[in-house]
Amino acid sequence: MAQTAVPQEYKWWSGGKSPFNVSYGKLMMWYFLMSDAFTFGAFLISYGTIRFSQEYWPNPNHVFNAFPGAGHADLPLAFVSLMTFILIISSVTMVLAVHAGHNMDKKGVQKYMLWTILGGIAFLSCQAWEWTHLLTGYHEVLIDGKLTTLNTTVSHNPWGAHVEYNGQHVGTPGPVAFGGYFFGITGFHGFHVFSGVVINIIMYIMTTKDVFHNRGHYEMIEKAGLYWHFVDLVWVFVFLCFYLI
Amino acid sequence: MSNEAVLHAHAATGHAEHHEHHHHHESFITKYIFSQDHKMISKQFLVTGIVWAILGGLMSVLFRLQLGYPNETFPILEDILGKWAKGGKIQPEFYYALVTMHGTVLVFFVLTAGLSGTFSNLLIPLQCGARDMASPFLNMLSYWFFFISSIIMLSSFFIETGAASGGWTSYPPLSAIGDFSEGSKAGMDCWLISMALFIVSALLGGLNYIATVLNMRTKGLSMTKLPLTIWAFFFTAVLGVLSFPVLLSGAILLLFDRHLGTSFYLSDIFVSKTQTALPNEGGSAILYQHLFWFLGHPEVYIILLPAMGMASEIISTNSRKPIFGYMAMVGSLFAICILAFLVWAHHMFVTGLNPFLGAFFVLLTLLIAVPSAIKVFNWLTTLWKGNIRFTPAMLFAIGFVSLFISGGLTGIYLGNSALDYQLHDTYFVVAHFHIVMGVASMFGMFAGIYHWYPKMFGRHLNHTLGYIHFWVTICGAYLIFWPMHYQGLAGAPRRYYDISNWHFLKGFDGLNQFISTVALIVFATQLLFVFNYFFSMYKGRRLTTKNPWGSTTLEWTTPINPGHGNWPGEIPEVHRWAYDYSKDGRDFIPQTEPIGAEESHH
Numbered sequence: 042m043a044q045t046a047v048p049q050e051y052k053w054w055s056g057g058k059s060p061f062n063v064s065y066g067k068l069m070m071w072y073f074l075m076s077d078a079f080t081f082g083a084f085l086i087s088y089g090t091i092r093f094s095q096e097y098w099p100n101p102n103h104v105f106n107a108f109p110g111a112g113h114a115d116l117p118l119a120f121v122s123l124m125t126f127i128l129i130i131s132s133v134t135m136v137l138a139v140h141a142g143h144n145m146d147k148k149g150v151q152k153y154m155l156w157t158i159l160g161g162i163a164f165l166s167c168q169a170w171e172w173t174h175l176l177t178g179y180h181e182v183l184i185d186g187k188l189t190t191l192n193t194t195v196s197h198n199p200w201g202a203h204v205e206y207n208g209q210h211v212g213t214p215g216p217v218a219f220g221g222y223f224f225g226i227t228g229f230h231g232f233h234v235f236s237g238v239v240i241n242i243i244m245y246i247m248t249t250k251d252v253f254h255n256r257g258h259y260e261m262i263e264k265a266g267l268y269w270h271f272v273d274l275v276w277v278f279v280f281l282c283f284y285l286i
Numbered sequence: 287m288s289n290e291a292v293l294h295a296h297a298a299t300g301h302a303e304h305h306e307h308h309h310h311h312e313s314f315i316t317k318y319i320f321s322q323d324h325k326m327i328s329k330q331f332l333v334t335g336i337v338w339a340i341l342g343g344l345m346s347v348l349f350r351l352q353l354g355y356p357n358e359t360f361p362i363l364e365d366i367l368g369k370w371a372k373g374g375k376i377q378p379e380f381y382y383a384l385v386t387m388h389g390t391v392l393v394f395f396v397l398t399a400g401l402s403g404t405f406s407n408l409l410i411p412l413q414c415g416a417r418d419m420a421s422p423f424l425n426m427l428s429y430w431f432f433f434i435s436s437i438i439m440l441s442s443f444f445i446e447t448g449a450a451s452g453g454w455t456s457y458p459p460l461s462a463i464g465d466f467s468e469g470s471k472a473g474m475d476c477w478l479i480s481m482a483l484f485i486v487s488a489l490l491g492g493l494n495y496i497a498t499v500l501n502m503r504t505k506g507l508s509m510t511k512l513p514l515t516i517w518a519f520f521f522t523a524v525l526g527v528l529s530f531p532v533l534l535s536g537a538i539l540l541l542f543d544r545h546l547g548t549s550f551y552l553s554d555i556f557v558s559k560t561q562t563a564l565p566n567e568g569g570s571a572i573l574y575q576h577l578f579w580f581l582g583h584p585e586v587y588i589i590l591l592p593a594m595g596m597a598s599e600i601i602s603t604n605s606r607k608p609i610f611g612y613m614a615m616v617g618s619l620f621a622i623c624i625l626a627f628l629v630w631a632h633h634m635f636v637t638g639l640n641p642f643l644g645a646f647f648v649l650l651t652l653l654i655a656v657p658s659a660i661k662v663f664n665w666l667t668t669l670w671k672g673n674i675r676f677t678p679a680m681l682f683a684i685g686f687v688s689l690f691i692s693g694g695l696t697g698i699y700l701g702n703s704a705l706d707y708q709l710h711d712t713y714f715v716v717a718h719f720h721i722v723m724g725v726a727s728m729f730g731m732f733a734g735i736y737h738w739y740p741k742m743f744g745r746h747l748n749h750t751l752g753y754i755h756f757w758v759t760i761c762g763a764y765l766i767f768w769p770m771h772y773q774g775l776a777g778a779p780r781r782y783y784d785i786s787n788w789h790f791l792k793g794f795d796g797l798n799q800f801i802s803t804v805a806l807i808v809f810a811t812q813l814l815f816v817f818n819y820f821f822s823m824y825k826g827r828r829l830t831t832k833n834p835w836g837s838t839t840l841e842w843t844t845p846i847n848p849g850h851g852n853w854p855g856e857i858p859e860v861h862r863w864a865y866d867y868s869k870d871g872r873d874f875i876p877q878t879e880p881i882g883a884e885e886s887h888h
Contacts, residue, residue, distance in 0.1 A: 056504055056508055065502070069494070072527055073493055083580070225538075
């Protein structure tokens with residue numbers, strides 16, 4: 042980015058200019074992201090509080106071990122790694138779109154925005170598959186001395202501790218908080234990804250209609266990029282808290 | 287494209303817009319309804335806030351009737367309220383809905399949106415020397431989100447099962463299960479949805495205030511030359527942007543518990559109405575309290591800081607003296623801002639919180655006394671030997687300081703966990719927060735309205751009515767809330783429908799009637815103010831000069847009725863701080879005047 046040389050004793054805070062040398066829009070986006078970080082922070086801290094007050098918590102390697110088309114193969118965290126990879130790659134294409142914008146390269150912006158949008162949609166599709174898998178997958182558990190089947194929802198959890206029953210290992214119901222927080226927080230994150238995709242589609246349309254070209258800069262792409270990277274960053278924390286720990 | 291291009295392009299469009307204003311006619315809708323002019327939006331916030339204040343005040347009059355006269359009936363109430371006042375007596379469900387809504391409305395709709403929304407919008411661009419907010423469009427959206435949120439909250443009163451009635455804090459499990467109370471049915475959903483929209487409004491407003499203060503200050507106006515009002519609004523906005531999202535999280539989880547069967551706050555507790563246990567497992571009702579108070583405590587400073595900022599400005603102007611300890615004032619605002627986030631658990635000492643942990647919250651809570659005391663002493667030393675002009679605004683600003691001291695001192699009692707075990711949920715708490723946060727901030731708001739009314743409408747409010755308004759309100763405030771301290775110390779619990787059943791509280795019957803009577807008189811006096819407000823809009827004494835109070839700040843350099851864009855020509859440049867009063871033999875020196883060669887240092 043071509044920055045004009047700034048004299049040594051330049052008074053940034055003396056008024057008449059932006060002290061951070063950014064437009065108000067970018068400043069507002071940064072503060073919004075800080076605010077949103079507090080929303081996610083509240084969710085994740087609530088999750089931590091409840092999780093560590095439980096006697097037992099399911100092992101994510103057992104819960105998240107399925108892969109579409111792989112049948113009953115035990116592939117711990119393989120699918121979620123793919124999802125994470127897709128989202129991170131979409132952040133890379135977003136950076137390339139912003140870079141193309143700096144060079145006033147409309148074609149480049151269009152190309153990379155399209156890839157970013159596709160990445161977002163791919164991530165959401167993966168999430169839809171994962172949710173469906175959990176919601177429709179029934180597992181045998183022991184309740185009140187009887188074997189029944191349970192799926193993973195906000196009020197059921199088949200991933201409890203294993204016990205000895207008639208000489209075999211069987212599962213018991215786990216803490217229901219698992220499903221509540223998992224669907225609640227990944228859902229809230231997914232909603233952010235969804236709105237990010239919508240914003241990116243609008244940016245793509247505006248680029249196509251030469252709105253930014255006529256304006257003389259592609260700053261809107263940068264602002265959408267800030268939001269997109271933030272959503273990505275939040276996923277890293279969600280990934281850490283739900284899948285790795 | 288360079289960053290310079292972006293910044294430059296923006297400045298260029300700003301100029302083009304400004305150029306348009308000279309020959310640009312607005313329709314009624316763009317001027318008065320979907321206005322993007324910060325001055326009009328501030329008036330919209332103020333009028334909506336006034337309507338809410340009347341409704342919220344009326345609610346308190348109704349429940350004070352019950353508290354003061356628990357054994358009487360008022361047939362007229364049944365005519366107006368129908369089944370909610372069967373036989374002329376406020377019904378328990380309605381009483382709880384009134385108490386809940388009174389709190390919600392006054393805290394959020396009047397003292398957050400009505401106070402911060404009005405004066406941040408009016409004064410940030412005017413005192414920073416900006417043509418408008420950073421984003422006038424988002425600013426307009428901020429008002430309309432508030433408006434929709436207001437409509438939803440108001441409509442909850444007309445639901446068959448009534449408005450939310452679980453207290454303004456809406457603690458689960460009471461607020462989570464419809465079987466627990468009528469108000470926890472549809473009314474609670476309205477409350478949650480309305481609050482979610484309100485948070486969006488507060489966020490849009492707050493982002494705008496921050497961006498405007500940081501980015502849009504006029505040439506020469508460094509942060510340390512800002513009037514204290516702007517510092518206060520800035521910190522208020524930062525508090526809001528960082529604390530409201532946590533309430534949003536809490537509200538979303540509560541909505542899920544209510545409707546999706548999750549167990550965030552709920553566990554297998556027994557419901558007497560259905561004689562069954564809830565199907566939920568393992569949730570924590572205390573978790574909600576943590577999330578709520580992480581907003582709830584900063585919220586009291588969101589309410590208080592704008593009042594502090596305006597009181598500083600008004601006291602300095604009307605004492606004809608520079609504010610005492612400007613940097614200490616800014617520093618203590620900052621300290622309050624940081625501490626606001628670190629004390630929330632002092633609302634939760636009796637929830638079973640580990641007393642060892644409580645000790646840290648006691649320490650941090652009591653630390654707030656330090657910046658608060660710095661501010662109080664600075665206001666007093668600003669008044670000291672000042673050439674005081676007792677305008678209505680000045681009286682309300684001094685009243686604010688008085689109430690802040692009185693209410694702040696009882697905060698030191700409540701902040702001690704050992705004392706709080708005794709005082710928690712008694713009328714002592716009611717007295718404390720009404721004086722220090724409620725009435726004090728209302729006084730700050732009144733001070734602001736009396737002081738900046740001429741800038742809003744180009745006319746003065748009637749001063750005689752203003753003096754009556756002040757004296758009745760300040761006397762009334764102390765007469766209502768002072769006795770409540772004694773009731774609280776004696777053990778009278780807050781929120782109860784009827785405390786006259788207990789023998790040990792029998793002695794307070796007369797006092798309760800007295801408090802209710804004063805509350806009615808004070809409420810009537812506020813209507814006098816409302817009359818003054820709307821009457822003066824059309825019939826008030828016209829301004830003959832741009833600067834009626836002899837102020838130094840930039841808003842008084844605009845024309846008497848500034849158009850959209852605020853200054854007809856170039857935006858003035860600032861050369862000095864905002865508090866050059868009685869300096870070098872001059873009454874005041876405006877911020878726009880360059881520093882002379884012979885001038886003394888302040």
